[in-house]
């Protein structure tokens with residue numbers, strides 16, 4: 359299987375080459391050239407995420423150096439559950455929630471990051487030089503990547519985050535690793551961190567001393583495995599009810615949503631897809647008006663979705679070139695901070711459900727569905743993070759402490775270490791050329 363750039367003027371590559379590149383040389387994103395076609399029946403013997411992953415992803419690595427390792431990779435990557443359970447809505451409406459936050463850093467990004475790390479580990483030959491994964495993060499991504507690559511032989515991670523601009527819980531998740539993970543707090547903004555990382559990739563002196571690589575959310579190796587939990591969940595629902603399951607997905611950069619749409623494209627029994635955005639309205643306005651107007655991102659309570667120019671829209675448009683097709687494929691809604699707060703308060707009281715601010719955006723989107731749609735179709739909210747990651751927001755709203763999952767509690771007890779950096783390439787180069 360080959361992958362092509364959404365912009366059409368980069369070489370087509372196999373899976374591992376596209377994964378190593380990240381962004382295509384023409385600035386586009388890699389998408390599959392052809393789509394394997396599945397039926398629910400094909401997965402009749404598959405129950406676990408790893409089993410579904412092995413069948414679903416096999417066509418994408420066919421002919422690739424990683425083909426023979428796929429079985430091992432999916433068992434390494436999918437080592438924690440994606441759990442769907444009913445929400446008791448006190449009405450006849452069929453509502454469930456898919457919890458994607460049972461991984462090491464309690465957010466769905468653990469799935470993509472672990473798959474990417476598992477692939478990197480198997481691509482490496484014993485005498486290859488050390489590969490250093492450079493990540494600029496505004497919060498969640500860096501923690502997931504650090505956790506996924508922690509202690510993997512031949513691989514190292516350097517995380518850059520803006521000093522004082524991530525939440526206390528996020529900061530602990532970025533700085534608690536040690537071993538092959540170094541954390542740098544940069545005296546600047548997220549944009550400074552991102553610029554430093556981009557410049558580092560172009561720096562000759564660094565290139566001579568180490569192999570630098572990235573783990574961006576646009577990376578194919580993070581996006582494709584996310585199709586697996588949608589496939590597994592929809593198949594399980596199909597076996598019980600013989601109808602497709604409909605998803606409401608808290609969305610920012612649209613990586614999670616595109617994975618769901620790709621699974622549906624391959625024939626999995628997935629019905630409607632609703633993109634639940636916070637006050638960053640770029641996608642919602644595009645679907646309404648037809649003009650793509652990227653804008654600066656705006657800070658909201660659902661901060662991991664603060665994206666004004668969602669890059670994966672390019673992948674959606676590659677799949678559905680006409681606006682009318684995109685409008686048929688998805689709907690989108692924008693939810694402001696006041697509505698996030700009142701939804702968290704309301705659902706805790708009425709249903710006993712405690713949402714993180716991102717998941718609350720999806721819950722509010724469900725409440726705003728047309729009543730017929732809401733009552734007649736089975737819906738599944740995608741819970742992208744544990745509320746325990748956002749106690750500062752959630753606890754005052756529900757008036758009680760949020761229970762901390764065991765894995766997160768362990769992580770929050772680890773000792774932390776962080777190095778400080780000035781916001782310049784020189785500072786980063788000096789740090790990377792020295793031992794910690």
Ligand SMILES: *Cc1c(COP(=O)(O)O)cnc(C)c1O
Pocket residue numbers: 465466467498575608609610611612613614615662663716742743
């Ligand atoms: C990253 C993130 C999102 C947004 O996901 P995209 O793939 O960028 O749309 C939503 N919720 C949480 C908790 C996240 O960390």
